[in-house]
Amino acid sequence: MGDMGGCMVVLTNTRKMYGKNRIFDGVDMTIDATKPTVIMGKNGCGKTTLLKIIAGILVHSSGEAERTPDMKVAFVPDRFPKLPFKTEEYLLHMGDIQGLSRKFTKRQIDANFELFGIPDQIKTQKIAKCSKGTIQKINLIQAFLTRQDLLVMDEPFSGLDESSTEALIGLLTRVAGFGTAIALSCHDRDLAQKITDNVLELGAEGVQHVSFD
Amino acid sequence: MSALIKFNIAYYINSAKYLIPLLFFGGFLVVNFQTAPIDIWGNLHLTSIAIFVFASMVSATLIASEDKTQLYITLLHTKNETKYHLSKILSAKITLVLFYFITVVFPIIGGHFPRQLTLPEIAVYLIVYFLVGLLGVALGVIFTDRIFPREVAFLGHIIAIVIVAVPLHVVFSDIGFLTYVYYLLPPIHFLADEMHNLGEGTLVMDGNFIIFVVSSIIYSIALTIIYCVATSTRIKR
Numbered sequence: 001m002g003d004m005g006g007c008m009v010v011l012t013n014t015r016k017m018y019g020k021n022r023i024f025d026g027v028d029m030t031i032d033a034t035k036p037t038v039i040m041g042k043n044g045c046g047k048t049t050l051l052k053i054i055a056g057i058l059v060h061s062s063g064e065a066e067r068t069p070d071m072k073v074a075f076v077p078d079r080f081p082k083l084p085f086k087t088e089e090y091l092l093h094m095g096d097i098q099g100l101s102r103k104f105t106k107r108q109i110d111a112n113f114e115l116f117g118i119p120d121q122i123k124t125q126k127i128a129k130c131s132k133g134t135i136q137k138i139n140l141i142q143a144f145l146t147r148q149d150l151l152v153m154d155e156p157f158s159g160l161d162e163s164s165t166e167a168l169i170g171l172l173t174r175v176a177g178f179g180t181a182i183a184l185s186c187h188d189r190d191l192a193q194k195i196t197d198n199v200l201e202l203g204a205e206g207v208q209h210v211s212f213d
Numbered sequence: 214m215s216a217l218i219k220f221n222i223a224y225y226i227n228s229a230k231y232l233i234p235l236l237f238f239g240g241f242l243v244v245n246f247q248t249a250p251i252d253i254w255g256n257l258h259l260t261s262i263a264i265f266v267f268a269s270m271v272s273a274t275l276i277a278s279e280d281k282t283q284l285y286i287t288l289l290h291t292k293n294e295t296k297y298h299l300s301k302i303l304s305a306k307i308t309l310v311l312f313y314f315i316t317v318v319f320p321i322i323g324g325h326f327p328r329q330l331t332l333p334e335i336a337v338y339l340i341v342y343f344l345v346g347l348l349g350v351a352l353g354v355i356f357t358d359r360i361f362p363r364e365v366a367f368l369g370h371i372i373a374i375v376i377v378a379v380p381l382h383v384v385f386s387d388i389g390f391l392t393y394v395y396y397l398l399p400p401i402h403f404l405a406d407e408m409h410n411l412g413e414g415t416l417v418m419d420g421n422f423i424i425f426v427v428s429s430i431i432y433s434i435a436l437t438i439i440y441c442v443a444t445s446t447r448i449k450r
Contacts, residue, residue, distance in 0.1 A: 052285070055285075055289065056289075057285045057288065057289065057448075057449065058449055058450070059449045059450065070292070072292065073289045074286075074289060074290070075285055075286055075289050077282045077285065077286070079282065080282065081280035081282050081283055083224075083280065083283060084224065084227035084228045084229075085223070085224070085227060089223075093216070093219070093220040093223065094286070094290055096216035096219065096220070097216045097217055097220060097287060097290045097291055098290045099216075142286060142290075
C-alpha cells in the first residue's frame with residue numbers, strides 16, 4: 001500500500017463492472033477526516049456501489065482502492081431490512097458484536113432515541129412493525145453506537161422528518177469534529193451544502209467537484 | 214465470537230426459518246420409532262443419516278436467514294470476515310447439540326430398544342451424531358445462495374442429500390471414473406460399513422470407525438475452509 005497522506009480511503013482510476021455492464025469508470029477521490037464527503041448523482045449512476053467500495057464491502061473491478069487497515073467502519077444502507085427483532089434488542093446485539101458493554105450501549109440507545117425523538121415504547125416494538133422513518137432512525141443509531149473511523153451512509157436523510165434531519169446534521173458535524181471520516185450520498189443540494197463544501201457528482205466517467213457559487 | 218453466535222441464533226429463531234428442518238426432524242422421530250424393539254446399531258445408522266440431513270438443512274437455513282444488507286452491517290461491526298463466517302457454522306453446530314441428545318433420549322425413554330444402552334454405547338451414539346452433524350453442517354453451508362445462485366444451491370443441496378441418504382454412493386464406488394465422486398462424498402459410508410453387520414453385538418472401535426472419525430473431521434474442516442473463502446469472494450463481487 002502506498003502513502004495515503006492521512007486519508008482513510010484513496011480511490012485511483014477506479015472502475016466497477018457488473019458482468020459486461022460498466023457502472024462507473026475513472027473515479028479518483030479520497031476520503032479523510034478533515035471534512036465529510038457528499039456524493040451526488042442521478043439515479044442508477046452507482047452511488048450505492050461506490051459507497052460499498054469505500055466501506056470495503058464490495059471489490060472494485062480495476063484501478064486502485066486503498067483503505068487504511070483495521071479501520072472501524074459503520075455502514076448505513078439505503079434500504080434497511082425489516083428484521084425480525086425488537087428495536088432495542090437489535091441495537092443491543094449490534095453493541096455486543098462491536099464489543100461494547102451493555103451499560104454503554106443502553107446509554108447510547110437512550111441518547112439517540114431522545115435525539116431523534118423516538119418514544120421509549122418503540123424499544124419493545126418489532127422493527128418490521130415500525131414506520132419507515134423510525135426504521136431509518138434505527139438504521140442510523142446502529143452506526144452511531146460508538147465512535148467509528150469511517151462512517152459510510154447511503155441516503156441517510158431518506159424518510160426523516162425536518163427535526164430528525166436537523167438532528168442528523170448536528171450529529172454528523174459532531175462526529176466529524178471527533179475525527180470520524182464521513183462519506184454519504186444525498187439527492188438534495190441544499191442538504192449537501194449544509195454538511196460540507198466537499199460535494200462530488202458521480203457520473204459514468206468519474207467524479208467532479210460540485211461548486212455552489 | 215459469543216456475541217455473534219447469540220445474534221445468529223436469535224436471528225434464526227426469530228426468522229422462523231427453522232420450521233422446515235424441525236418438521237423434518239419431528240416427522241422422522243415419529244415415523245422411525247413407530248415400531249419397537251429396534252436394532253441398536255441399525256437405528257444408529259438410520260438416525261445418523263437423518264441427523265446428517267437435518268444438520269445440513271439447519272446450517273443452510275440459518276445462513277439464509279440473515280438479510281444480505283444486514284450481513285454487510287454485521288460484517289463491518291465484526292471487523293473480521295473469517296470470524297463472521299465461522300460464527301455462522303458454530304451457531305449451527307451449537308443449535309444441533311440439543312437435537313443429538315433428543316435423538317438419543319427419545320428411544321430410551323420410549324422403551325424402543327430391546328435392551329438398555331450402556332453408557333459407552335450412549336457415548337458412541339453422541340460421538341457419531343456429533344460427527345455426522347459436523348458433516349451435515351459443512352455440506353449445508355456450501356449449498357447456500359451465499360456461494361451459488363439460489364436455484365442452483367437448492368437443487369445441489371437436494372442432490373447431495375439424496376446421494377448420501379440413499380446409498381447411491383455404493384454405485385459410484387463400482388463405476389470407473391465415478392470412483393472419484395465416491396471419495397468426494399461425505400465419508401458416512403465408513404459408518405455404514407461399520408454398522409452393517411453389528412446386529413445387537415458390541416461396537417468395536419476398529420479401523421473403519423477410526424477412519425470415520427478422522428475423515429469426518431478432516432472433511433468438515435476442508436468444507437469449512439472452502440465455505441469461508443468462497444463466501445468471502447462472492448459477497449464482495
